[in-house]
Amino acid sequence: MTDTTRPLAAQARDILLSLGIAADRIAGGPLRVVSPVDGSLLAEAATVSAGEARERIGRAHDAFLEWRSIPAPRRGELVRLLGEELRRHKDALGRLVSLEVGKSPSEGLGEVQEMIDICDFAVGLSRQLYGLVIQSERAEHKLTEQWHPVGVVGVISAFNFPVAVWCWNAALAFVCGDAVVWKPSEKTPLTALAVQALFERAASTFGGVPAGLSTLLVGGRDVGEILVDDPRVPVVSATGSTRMGREVGERLARRFARPILELGGNNASIVTPSADLDLTLRAVAFGAMGTAGQRCTTLRRLIVHESVRGALVSRLIGVYETISVGDPLTSDALVGPLIDEAAFTGMARALDAARAVGGKVHGGERVNVNGPGSFYVRPALVEMPGQVGPVIEETFAPILYVLTYRTLDEAIALQNGVPQGLSSSIFATDIREIERFLSARGSDCGIANVNMGPSGAEIGGAFGGEKETGGGRESGSDAWKAYMRRQTNAINYGRTLPLAQGVKFNVDGGSAQA
Ligand code: NAD
Secondary structure, three states, X not given: OXXXXXXXXXXXXXXXXXXXXXHHHOOOOOEEEEOXXXXXXXXXXXXXXXXXXXXXXXXXXXXXXXXXXXXXXXXXHHHHHHHHHHHHOHHHHHHHHHHHHOOOHHHHHHHHHHHHHHHHHHHHHOOOOOOEEEOOOOOOEEEEEEEEEOOEEEEEOOOOOOOXXXXXXXXXXXHOOOEEEEEOOOOOHHHHHHHHHHHHHHHHHHOOOOOOOEEEOOOXXXXXXXXXXXXXXXXXXXXXXXXXXXXXXXXXHHOOOEEEEEXXXXXXXXXXXXXXXXXXXXXXXXHHHHHHHOOOOOEEEEEEEHHHHHHHHHHHHHHHHHOOEOOXXXXXXXXXXXXXXXXXXXXXXXHHHHHHOOOEEEEOOEEOOOOOOOOEEOOEEEEOOOOOHHHHOOOOOOEEEEEEEOOHHHHHHHHXXXXXXXXXXXXXXXXXXXXXXXXXOOOOOOEEEEOOOOOOOOOOOEEOOEEOOXXXXXXXXOHHHHHEEEEEEEEEOOOOOOXXXXXXXXXXXXXXXX
């Protein structure tokens, strides 16, 4: 158990050394890792050179060539063992997530639980990965579809879910027969090192895992670009800002690699006249302020019917004024720190822009919790005259813009009237309103919820969004298909050669149809 009274750097070091990570990988390196909790230096992590990165990708490719021949249920056993390691080290890894990202202990543990859940899901999947048998139009022919391992899967992850995103991709990729090369956020290399160590433990229990099957590349954007450009990597799953996704997507398109893009959101909830306002209030508070507004699915726009706006917004302002902001490790505060100064500056800039177009801002001021090196803020609720200015952008901070509507058509148009398309929700008890929102003419997002906020997805469903969110899907449902290549097989078990669509090509002039 980690001694939580020790300085944060010592706690991080204790956890990493206990997992067998060599001291020189976290000291004296060029990558300064700072805890958002108090601004203290946690570690100086080693990074990979360009040459080393390419060598490791090569080793991952070699590992894939072996791994693809192992039966899928046996591959599932490796993921089962990974899940066991995660269960065994849940407290330590959850703590490290809290130290490195500033999440509350409950959210840090929740992130590890999400990894465990997707491992369980992938183990079941390893006995499925079904193909199809399709009716053939030709006599004595069979048409089938099967799925094969695709190759090395590159994973580029964002700071805010530093380990769960890797597992959403990697657990599926391993059972699908792929190798994985991971470029974590440069803000969160320590949790990545810990996860790689847990993978290596699982691999050693399994025995005979090809070296390089799971490979870590610690470094910045330049290292990410090496992964994106490498022709030995047929699939790249990139999670982060839309700016990053645009660059990565264009580079992948140039070499016809498959992108799985999981980018920024600008998520809205519609509150109708039939909504249960008590439930709505609680859901909005978690959706907009949980994880200090630093989830891709954070609630950023509240679209409220004019008849309930007064009652809801006055209560919400009360919650915003009193919600506890503080150190997530030493208090029960519900709102922890922003990741860094750039996040705080971005928030202040967005609030100024909102004021400039007539927004009325409640909250949003900096709160001194642990001195000048850390950035805590009171979440901001902004009453807007319309969907203008910063409202159409994603600011990765706890800002909730409130808009008003008269008709449901108008509300849905506002909800869909932004470039992003990740998550959405409606608060209503009227079935017509709910079904209209879920219909083809309703929400245009990858996720549409009812009577809950847009965040906090379960792993069983496919996760991702449309438009500038990138179109990728990962995690549950049939998202596994993106980690395999599809092959169609036509098999002739007869003695003639009928051609599809009745085409004739008789080289012998006889009665054969080909
Ligand atoms: P970011 O875009 O700054 O960085 C994400 C990752 O991309 C990092 O590992 C970074 O090194 C890498 N990167 C940046 N530019 C690159 C390039 N040109 N080539 C290759 N790699 C590159 O994002 P962030 O600040 O870490 O995370 C916050 C953003 O991530 C928000 O926009 C949030 O909505 C989004 N996000 C989306 C999802 C989702 O599933 N849709 C999940 C989590 C976070």
